[in-house]
Amino acid sequence: MSSSSDPTQERIPDPRATPTALDLGLYARADVGPRITGVEMVAIGVSVVWIGAVVFFGFGTSEEEDAGGGLSTLLSILAVILPLALIWVAAMAARTARALRQEAARLQASIDAMRAAYVEQQQRQSMEMKPDLVQKLDDLVAAQQAADTKLATFTSLRAVEPAEVRAAVPPVLSEADAAQPQPALAFVQEAVVEPISVADFIKALNFPENEHDKEGFRTLRRALEDRSTERLIRASQDVLTLLSQDGIYMDDLRPDRSKSEVWRRFAKGERGRPIAALGGIHDRSSLVLAAGRMRKDPVFRDAVHHFLRHFDRTFMEFEKNASDEEIAHLADTRTARAFMLLGRVTGTFD
The missing domain is CATH 1.10.287 (Helix Hairpins)
Structure with missing residues (x-):
C-alpha cells in the first residue's frame, strides 16, 4: 500500500536543478x-x-x-x-x-x-x-566661553551675600537730607526706596533684549527708581541712542575680556596705560565713526562726557560690594561696552 506524499517534501528544491540567474537589474547586460x-x-x-x-x-x-x-x-x-x-x-x-x-x-x-x-x-x-555634530559644537562653544570667563576673572573667595540681596550702590542722601536732625528722618525713610541689588543692577545696565523681555523692563523700571543708578541709566540710554544713529550697536561688538583686577584698579582711580586692557573694542569702523562724531557734534560730545563721568562714579561704588565674577558679568553688558568704546575714543586708556 502506497503511503500518502508529504507536502513538505515536495517543497524541497532539487539540488541538481539549475540555479536561477542573479537579477542585476539596471547593471545586467542588455538582452540579445x-x-x-x-x-x-x-x-x-x-x-x-x-x-x-x-x-x-x-x-x-x-x-x-x-x-x-x-x-x-x-x-x-x-x-x-x-x-x-x-x-x-x-x-x-x-x-x-x-x-x-x-x-x-x-x-x-x-x-x-x-x-x-x-x-x-x-x-x-x-x-x-x-544632531550629534551640532550638540558637540554647542558643547565646545559653551566650554570655550566658560574657559574665557575663568581665565579673565578670578572669583573672590570671600564670603558674600547673594547678588539678589546685596546692594549694588549704597544709597546716597542729598545734602538737605543729611543736614536734617535725626528725629526728622522717621518721616523721610518711608519714601526712601531700597537700594537696587547687584543682580538687578547688572541686568539694568544690559537693558531689555527686545520688546517681549518683561523681566528686563521690570528690572529697568526698578533701576530707574533708585536715585543712585538712575542717572547712569539715563546717560547710557542717551549715548546708546546717539550711537545707533550712526549704525553702531553694542550687540555687534565683541570686546576682549579683561581681568577683574584691572577693573578694580580703574575703580581706585588709575587711568592711562595701567588700565589699557579695558579698551577691548577693536572694531575699526565703530571707532572711526564715534571719533568723527566726537569732533563734529557738540551734543554727542557732551553726552559722552556726561556718561563717562557717571559711569566712573557709579562703578567706584559698585566695585566695593561686587565679587570678581560679578564685575566680569557687568563688563559684558551693553553699558560697559559703550564705556569701552567711548573710553578709547576719548583717550581714557592712553
Missing part, C-alpha cells in the same frame, strides 16, 4: 536582440535587387566575352561581388553602431544611478550625523 534586424533585411533586399539587375541586363555579348577571355570573366564576377560586399559591410557597420549606442546608453544610465545612490548615501549620513 533578434539575429535578423531591419538592417539585414534591407541589405538582403538590396542584394537581391542587384543580382536581379545583373541577371536581367547582363554584362555584354558573347563576342566580347570571347574576345576578352578569362580577364573579362574575372571582371564580370568582381563587378557582381564587390557591390554585394559593400552592401553587407555597410549593414554590419550600421548594426555595430546601433549596438554601441545601446551600450553607451546603458553605461550612462548605470553611472547616473551610481551617482544618485552616492549622493543619497552622503545626504543620509550627513542627516544622521548632524
Whole structure:
C-alpha cells in the first residue's frame, strides 16, 4: 500500500536543478536582440535587387566575352561581388553602431544611478550625523566661553551675600537730607526706596533684549527708581541712542575680556596705560565713526562726557560690594561696552 506524499517534501528544491540567474537589474547586460534586424533585411533586399539587375541586363555579348577571355570573366564576377560586399559591410557597420549606442546608453544610465545612490548615501549620513555634530559644537562653544570667563576673572573667595540681596550702590542722601536732625528722618525713610541689588543692577545696565523681555523692563523700571543708578541709566540710554544713529550697536561688538583686577584698579582711580586692557573694542569702523562724531557734534560730545563721568562714579561704588565674577558679568553688558568704546575714543586708556 502506497503511503500518502508529504507536502513538505515536495517543497524541497532539487539540488541538481539549475540555479536561477542573479537579477542585476539596471547593471545586467542588455538582452540579445533578434539575429535578423531591419538592417539585414534591407541589405538582403538590396542584394537581391542587384543580382536581379545583373541577371536581367547582363554584362555584354558573347563576342566580347570571347574576345576578352578569362580577364573579362574575372571582371564580370568582381563587378557582381564587390557591390554585394559593400552592401553587407555597410549593414554590419550600421548594426555595430546601433549596438554601441545601446551600450553607451546603458553605461550612462548605470553611472547616473551610481551617482544618485552616492549622493543619497552622503545626504543620509550627513542627516544622521548632524544632531550629534551640532550638540558637540554647542558643547565646545559653551566650554570655550566658560574657559574665557575663568581665565579673565578670578572669583573672590570671600564670603558674600547673594547678588539678589546685596546692594549694588549704597544709597546716597542729598545734602538737605543729611543736614536734617535725626528725629526728622522717621518721616523721610518711608519714601526712601531700597537700594537696587547687584543682580538687578547688572541686568539694568544690559537693558531689555527686545520688546517681549518683561523681566528686563521690570528690572529697568526698578533701576530707574533708585536715585543712585538712575542717572547712569539715563546717560547710557542717551549715548546708546546717539550711537545707533550712526549704525553702531553694542550687540555687534565683541570686546576682549579683561581681568577683574584691572577693573578694580580703574575703580581706585588709575587711568592711562595701567588700565589699557579695558579698551577691548577693536572694531575699526565703530571707532572711526564715534571719533568723527566726537569732533563734529557738540551734543554727542557732551553726552559722552556726561556718561563717562557717571559711569566712573557709579562703578567706584559698585566695585566695593561686587565679587570678581560679578564685575566680569557687568563688563559684558551693553553699558560697559559703550564705556569701552567711548573710553578709547576719548583717550581714557592712553
